[in-house]
Amino acid sequence: MKPATINLLLAIVIVLVVASLSLFVVDQRQSAIVFQLGEIVRVDTQPGLKWKIPLVQNVRFFDKRIQTVDVGEAQRFLTSEKKNVLVDAFVKWRIADVKQYYNSVNGDQSAAENRLMQKVNSVMRAELGHYTIHDIVSTQRENIMKALRSQTNADAKNIGVEVIDVRLKRVDFPPEISSAIFSRMEAERKSVANELRATGYAEKETLSAAADKQRQIILADAYRDAQRTKGEGDAKATAIYGAAFSRNPEFFAFYRSLDAYRKSFKGKDDVMVLDPNSDFFKYLKKGAGK
Secondary structure, three states: OOHHHHHHHHHHHHHHHHHHHHEEEEOOOEEEEEEEOOEEEEEEOOOEEEEOOOOOEEEEEEEOOOEEEEOOOOEEEEOOOOOEEEEEEEEEEEEOOHHHHHHHHOOOHHHHHHHHHHHHHHHHHHHHOOOOHHHHHHHOHHHHHHHHHHHHHHHHHHHOEEEEEEEEEEEEOOHHHHHHHHHHHHHHHHHHHHHHHHHHHHHHHHHHHHHHHHHHHHHHHHHHHHHHHHHHHHHHHHHHHHHHHHHOHHHHHHHHHHHHHHHHOOOOOOOOOOOOOOHHHHHHOOOOOO
């Protein structure tokens, strides 16, 4: 191989080595800090191909995506009622100023998260002391989280971090008072249930009395109408009997006597003691039918 070719190849290799030591790529999910002899000389936050002085400068990358840090075990806090509650939370955060972040915590994510959680616990202890358990669980929960987010974010700016959100995951009672609270809740529910049963029984008695009264009124009206109808029927029957009797009194008397005979002698054991000359036997006598 000719010396010129060898020299060219050596030159190409040297250029490639120098380029590899001088160039670096910043990913869109990262920020980079360029150091020279331990001092920050440049911060690269835009993605793309970047350069540095080989052997003199070095690069450190930092993730600028949103991170999540969890409190871990639930912490014990006092409410305004001086009652203990167990609360656990989590924080969403990201690096806002990578240079400030490095200068404050030396770029250590664990140190930044410890700083955030200390602030969250401090703010939470102060905030929860202003509210009752009912407020924390239901009505004021959102306001508490807003206060946690704003106050924690104000402190996080000192280390170059932005707090996106702070959320309360769980609010619970300590085990030693949970049973007493549940017993009291059970007693309250039983009291409400007994009150509802008593109210229902009273309403049932009222409705039953009203129904009985209505029934008596309906029966009385029905009996009145029945008696009126019966009286009208008896009056019509009497009028018919009277009209028939007035047309032929003798036949009507004969007919009524026959009916009396049929009813009187219906039973085999019937016994009657009468005077033979009684009018009862008027139509049984000879010649009575003239």
